[in-house]
Amino acid sequence: MIRKLAVLSGICLAALVSGCKPSLAPSKPLSQLSPQEHSGYLVYQQDCSGCHYANQTGDLHGPSLFAMYRKKYLPSGAPANDERVSATILNGHGIMPGYANLIDQQQLHDLLAYLHTL
Numbered sequence: 220m221i222r223k224l225a226v227l228s229g230i231c232l233a234a235l236v237s238g239c240k241p242s243l244a245p246s247k248p249l250s251q252l253s254p255q256e257h258s259g260y261l262v263y264q265q266d267c268s269g270c271h272y273a274n275q276t277g278d279l280h281g282p283s284l285f286a287m288y289r290k291k292y293l294p295s296g297a298p299a300n301d302e303r304v305s306a307t308i309l310n311g312h313g314i315m316p317g318y319a320n321l322i323d324q325q326q327l328h329d330l331l332a333y334l335h336t337l
């Protein structure tokens with residue numbers, strides 16, 4: 220019993236030291252992406268990676284896209300769903316440019332599929 224308690228308090232202490240942040244599981248590995256998700260990854264690389272991380276937390280020029288759909292809300296507080304994310308991509312947001320004239324429907328769908336793997 221005492222041993223169990225000691226182990227438990229050890230775990231709690233470790234959690235406290237590490238800031239008590241539950242760490243999110245990593246994104247789906249690149250090698251396991253479907254063809255559509257991989258096309259979306261290429262769109263991300265070309266159009267978004269200059270300003271957004273995909274596989275780590277923290278801001279680049281904009282907020283990280285890591286685990287975006289695994290949270291309830293986007294950084295702005297809008298719900299994290301395809302409708303809002305599509306609107307952000309097409310119309311832009313704050314200093315983020317809009318992509319309505321730069322990517323077609325197919326690329327948008329591929330990109331959303333990729334973002335869902337993060």
Ligand code: HEC
Nearest residue numbers: 266267270280281282293294295297307308312313314315
């Ligand atoms: C020039 C830099 C830049 C590029 C390129 C860019 N973004 Fe952004 N993005 C930003 C900034 C800055 C914000 C935060 C805007 C704000 O808070 O007003 C943002 C916000 C976002 C958000 C969060 C919106 C919200 O409601 O919180 C999403 C999702 C997003 N970007 C996705 C993308 C995707 C996908 C691409 C590629 C098609 C992309 N961004 C390209 C700079 C960029």
